[in-house]
Amino acid sequence: MKDSLLSGDRHDDGNIAGSDAAYIANRDMSEFELIDRLAAFGVAENLKNAESVLTGIGDDAAVVSTPSGELLLTTDAIVDGVHFRSADERWYDIGWKCAVSNLSDIAAMGGIPDHALVTLGVPKGVSAETFSDFYSGMNEAFAQFGGRVVGGDVVSSPTMFINLALTGHPSQTRDGVTAWLRRDAARTGDLVCVTGPLGGSAGGLEVLLSGDTNPSGQVLVDRHFHPTPRLEIGKLLVESGVLCAMDVSDGLIGDLEKLARASNVGIAVEMADVPVPTELIFMFGTRAIDLALGGGEDYELVFTTTEAIHKTLSSALGPDIKVIGRVTEGNVPTGEVKVFDATGAVYEPVHKGWDHLDG
Template identity: 40%
Template sequence: MSMNIEELGEFGLIERLKLIVTEKVTHNSQTTHDATLLLGIGDDAAVWSLGNEIELFTTDTMVENVHFSTENSTWQDIGWKALAVNISDIAAMGGVPKYAAITLGLPPSTQVESMIDLYKGIQECGLRYNTTIIGGDMVSSQTTFITIGLTGITSGPFLCRAAARTGDRIAVTGNLGSSSAGLRLINENLQLNLRDSKTLRQAHLRPQPRLQEGQTLLNLGVKTAMDVSDGLIADLAKLCLASAKCATVWSNALPIASEVWRTFPSESIDLALSGGEDYELLFTAPQEIIDKVIKQLSIKVSIIGEILEGIPGKVTVVDKDNNHMNLNSEGWDHFQLWKPNIL
């Protein structure tokens, strides 16, 4: 029986393709030319060992009018974000970014100055996070797209999605919902005071990868983490599925910036749970380890729930009275119809 991608969804399709690749890797062995694959499809980055080094690789694509619009973003902001979202994946593994290769798909009518500005933004982000641009490719395309492949390294161990344990607390760095609030602000052309407007716009246009924070988590004994790109609930559902656990999220513990509360008072919790593109680190660990993380990091860390035994991938959201909450949205999926297991 044939099925359209929109019926299966982005993450359902990934799981189908993963079965094919995993079968081939298992059949042919995971070791090639002294490189041993440690982690493949299904995490923020692939991981392999080569000699004494652990290497990481991630890739991400941004498509015009899907991930960005030149009507409300500068090319420099687009360039910054294109690299930053990849660096965030390396941060989620506890790694250090190294080398980036960039592929551009461009209509022939694209202005040269626009691409120069794009690369200025990419380079600005690269300099901030010690990432070197080493080359790439360029093709003619009816739609503008930017694909970046990024390598990284770790000194030994690495963070992953599949190590959550029953009883772990769920924690997150920074605030949730600010990026999606910024997108709403931009798309709806809302007029706010200058400070609130700048804060929310920057949260969406210029995400700040939690690179040092990821390394600190690793050094303090955290084993499970990912970045929040598709929305807290959707991403936590992936983490729980990978770890064969379920989770409860306490809505009253969600870290939400005052600018979001002021601008969208009735929608703030939904934005925090499902908005996406915050690029904060979502992680789980025993309470004593998270206490150490809170003491050592200079940014806010909030405990927002707990890992439990139950249906793998199921995420329950409760209010301050422990009543189950229904969500208006469950997070980002490129093909829209896939739903995480949520109550």
């Protein structure tokens, strides 16, 4: 999905030099292999004995302790030609989605958003109206879901880019204990659940690129441009005792592989139970399930939990929470996720999700 307007969880940044830069240039490793390499370097050097780092590289957001409490930190960069197309001039939409991609990371931790810094890389000839519209969309998202832009930077750049960094703070359990959701807390036997239908954003992108004006297609286009971060549900997960979650930003199967790897488990997904928008089925027929499994940028939450906690959540949220599988035993370094069709046979998705270095 290289043409995708924004690319969700594609923000695991690091200072890359020497041999690491060569790996990127030559594409000798995937995005996530590179992240692992940089994370290991950070643990060995920068993060050694860093007692203030409570959750470090590899999750949707970092969690650090400060003298006044815990702090969530996340950042996301978008680049013209990779995450959005400046020629489309949909700057309000780009601003909205730029904010939501960061807000969704805070939601994935069960947190509450606070303050944002925005860095703009500006080519020659960009109009003031461009950034006025961009900030209108971004500020509207923050006004609706929480968070405030408090500063940033502007630099000259041959290619337009935008980087947004967002802070937040953890929520609390019903017992008043400060807690946050993590990717490494899935346990064998847990249910695997999602908070809403998947594939709408990917379908919307295809409709947008095709120029189709079918009303069902336009519903999908709106899902692509105006996703909703599941902040309230994220807080409810923490309150209810859920331990493990992440947002679906790069594609369900690819994201579940990250979760499985972090938790050292396997995951079995029942394809028939994956929620798919009716408009997606109408527009794409049998292709709809592959868009749901690997499309990305839906910004729903996927989480694992016990049957007892799921029952409590179902009482609160009703049909919004869908059980799509179960956590199994596993010890596969890359994270093993198997999808089963209605006959019980293993189904191989056409596309598992987005990887910046593999495409």
